[in-house]
Amino acid sequence: MDYLIKYNLTNEDIKDITNSINEEDRLEIEMNEERISSILNYFFSIGLTNIKDIIITKPNLFYDDVNSIKMRIEKYSNTNIIELLKEDPLNFDLIGM
Amino acid sequence: MILAEIIKSKVDDLYKTYNNLNFEANKEKIESLKEDINKLATLIETISKDIKNIKDISYQDISKYISINEVDLKNIQLVLKAKYEFNLSVDLTTTQLEVIKKILEELVEKKNILTETIKKEEEIVSKNKEESSSIEDNILNLEYLYEKVNNPEDYSLLNLEDFETLSIIFEDKDTSSKVKIDLLSSVIEYNETIEKQNKKILSTTDIEEVKECFRSFDFKEDMLKFIDRNKEEISRNIDLSNTREILTFLQSKNILDKFSKGALLAIVLYSNESTVSKRYEDLKERKALLTPLFEIPSIWVNNLPKKVRVRHKSSSKNKGENNNYNRLRGYASKISYEEMISNEQYLTSMGLNVSISDKTNIKVLETPREKIDENLNSYKLYGFFDSRDMSTLPPSMFSFSKVADKCDKLIEIGLLHNTNNNYTITFPTIINTMREENFALLSKLKRENNKDEYYNLVFSQYYKRNIQSLNRCLTTKCSKKFGYNLGTIEEIETFKQENFMDQTDNKYIPNASKYEEILTKENPITYQDAILTDEKIRVLEEQYRVDNNPYQYKIGNEIISRLKVLRCYSSLKEKGISDDNALLYSVTRGMYLDEKTFNMLKIAVKGRGEYINGLSNKI
Numbered sequence: 209m210d211y212l213i214k215y216n217l218t219n220e221d222i223k224d225i226t227n228s229i230n231e232e233d234r235l236e237i238e239m240n241e242e243r244i245s246s247i248l249n250y251f252f253s254i255g256l257t258n259i260k261d262i263i264i265t266k267p268n269l270f271y272d273d274v275n276s277i278k279m280r281i282e283k284y285s286n287t288n289i290i291e292l293l294k295e296d297p298l299n300f301d302l303i304g305m
Numbered sequence: 306m307i308l309a310e311i312i313k314s315k316v317d318d319l320y321k322t323y324n325n326l327n328f329e330a331n332k333e334k335i336e337s338l339k340e341d342i343n344k345l346a347t348l349i350e351t352i353s354k355d356i357k358n359i360k361d362i363s364y365q366d367i368s369k370y371i372s373i374n375e376v377d378l379k380n381i382q383l384v385l386k387a388k389y390e391f392n393l394s395v396d397l398t399t400t401q402l403e404v405i406k407k408i409l410e411e412l413v414e415k416k417n418i419l420t421e422t423i424k425k426e427e428e429i430v431s432k433n434k435e436e437s438s439s440i441e442d443n444i445l446n447l448e449y450l451y452e453k454v455n456n457p458e459d460y461s462l463l464n465l466e467d468f469e470t471l472s473i474i475f476e477d478k479d480t481s482s483k484v485k486i487d488l489l490s491s492v493i494e495y496n497e498t499i500e501k502q503n504k505k506i507l508s509t510t511d512i513e514e515v516k517e518c519f520r521s522f523d524f525k526e527d528m529l530k531f532i533d534r535n536k537e538e539i540s541r542n543i544d545l546s547n548t549r550e551i552l553t554f555l556q557s558k559n560i561l562d563k564f565s566k567g568a569l570l571a572i573v574l575y576s577n578e579s580t581v582s583k584r585y586e587d588l589k590e591r592k593a594l595l596t597p598l599f600e601i602p603s604i605w606v607n608n609l610p611k612k613v614r615v616r617h618k619s620s621s622k623n624k625g626e627n628n629n630y631n632r633l634r635g636y637a638s639k640i641s642y643e644e645m646i647s648n649e650q651y652l653t654s655m656g657l658n659v660s661i662s663d664k665t666n667i668k669v670l671e672t673p674r675e676k677i678d679e680n681l682n683s684y685k686l687y688g689f690f691d692s693r694d695m696s697t698l699p700p701s702m703f704s705f706s707k708v709a710d711k712c713d714k715l716i717e718i719g720l721l722h723n724t725n726n727n728y729t730i731t732f733p734t735i736i737n738t739m740r741e742e743n744f745a746l747l748s749k750l751k752r753e754n755n756k757d758e759y760y761n762l763v764f765s766q767y768y769k770r771n772i773q774s775l776n777r778c779l780t781t782k783c784s785k786k787f788g789y790n791l792g793t794i795e796e797i798e799t800f801k802q803e804n805f806m807d808q809t810d811n812k813y814i815p816n817a818s819k820y821e822e823i824l825t826k827e828n829p830i831t832y833q834d835a836i837l838t839d840e841k842i843r844v845l846e847e848q849y850r851v852d853n854n855p856y857q858y859k860i861g862n863e864i865i866s867r868l869k870v871l872r873c874y875s876s877l878k879e880k881g882i883s884d885d886n887a888l889l890y891s892v893t894r895g896m897y898l899d900e901k902t903f904n905m906l907k908i909a910v911k912g913r914g915e916y917i918n919g920l921s922n923k924i
Contacts, residue, residue, distance in 0.1 A: 224782050227782075228782065231635070232635075232639075235632055235635060235636050236668075238567070238632075239565065239566070239567025239568070239571075239632075239636055240565050240567060240600060241566075242565065243565065243600065260781075261780070261781055264738070264781070264782075265734065265738050265780060266701075266734065267668075268666070268668040268669075268699075268701035268704065271664075271666075271667035271668040271671070272664050272665055272666065272667055273596075273597060273663065273664035273665070275663075276660075276663050276664050276665040280658075280665075295774055296774045296775070296780065297780075298732045298734055298735065298738070298774075298775065298780065299732075299774075300699065300734070301699050301731065301732045301733060301734050302731070302732075304658065304696075304697050304698060304699050304700075305699055
């Protein structure tokens, strides 16, 4: 998961993530650098920089395609969902993600 | 005889026995007997109600069941017709009355005999059903083993589970000694042959050769680095000729560059050209060659249906082997394509937003159906679907583990189905993300603070704006939480030891460790309704049930998950354990209790509701 360093995560952060998520989720993130990077790039582009919290809280998102994630978030673009997601990634539950 | 032949011969024998277990005839006989009993019951009732009714019953109807003199019956019927239809002044003789009495007695006796016969037939049917189910299981297990030993591409040795299957043959008294001897020697021969052929065990491949192979297919530095990161597993398991066949095939179909690195490596290690090409043709025919499928290696590997996969998966874990050396194997064997399709249909039919083609909510699609169903039942039991439409829920929640146990804890810390708070219904992901030490911490805080103070600690400032957001230190890894050091495993253990007792310790509840072993094994997701009539449970229901809340008992100031108690106690009772200790364990299981609270609960449970409620301003 060392590639996560480019998203402003420290080695300590990566260690925390590794210890917080289960083996299956770890494997998914380790095996799919390109796809995970595209998702993280999208999150950064919309202002979601709390990457470590998102990975730990919602590892299921990282099994999906970035376009699918984009579509589901953009459906709520006329709400304050981005602000809520910045405050707490658990707010993904409000939009069924 | 060789191993495969011996197994096949046994399977054939089992099929013959299975087909001969025809209990349809018994079932038909039972139905016919039931009809006769009904007719007898009608006859008996008719005659008992008023003996004059016998004048309208035919000789054939009665003689079908008992032996009677036709002339006697006709004479009786003549007298009764004369008396009741023609109003003549005649009466039955004493002898004739005796005949009618005897008819009734014999009809009753016949009915009893037929009832006994039905009981015996039902026992035969039940026994045959059991036997046929056992034979079905044996056939299935032997057929899977037959496939394994007959598969020239399967290089795995016979393992413990395979030997358990072979015991079906060994332990059968009808198997001849010669066959048993042949079986033993063929098993030894089979494993020796596999060992000789098994390149994975005997040799490793130089990782530079692997990289050279991939270079020859125009793979660049990023793939070579990926290979380096997984070199231990790759060099032990790769077959370069198999790898070249797969890569050549994928290249010929112009899809080689569509696969993710991890998926491709998993496929070349654990699949073969035949499986890959069959899958390709199958997907092409269905017009389902979708991009997401190039990232899911288990679709391109011959993954057996779950029952067999669970059986054989355990055989791939060698003792002492580091799990990092089997990552790609785990990645390649998550779930079969057929199961994913089935999950997609199932979950979509429930209104959930899942899609293989759009790669949406893939995690739950890769979850075994048994787990999805277990979770569905748990969420139903814990009222998630009463409060929220299923289509609005995050599908990932159907992939979580230990859902029922977590819901119990969330109820007990006031975050689920509490009068003041139902946070978990809105944010069900907390079931998966709440760290165990936070359950301990919140249990302590809840006891030490009043309701408002507690929730002000639990929720961040945004709580006041009616946006419920858990305090950050509860959702992220913080070393210090509310004045307690909970950063390292050692600090967490110290916190638990200093603040809570351990109710799984037999010194607090005799046999607690045994109860826990049973409950861990049985993993009860629901409870038997009959448990509500249990005397001990009735006392809890009367004394401690919270009004209008089917999820809680309240004992003193403690909220106890009612469903936890019912599930656990019901499960223990099914095992023949229903004493006070079992109930106390069911009440306290999974909770973080100080000694004072534990003793309070003990008095309440064992004292049959004698505990008086404590202070009223706590939650």
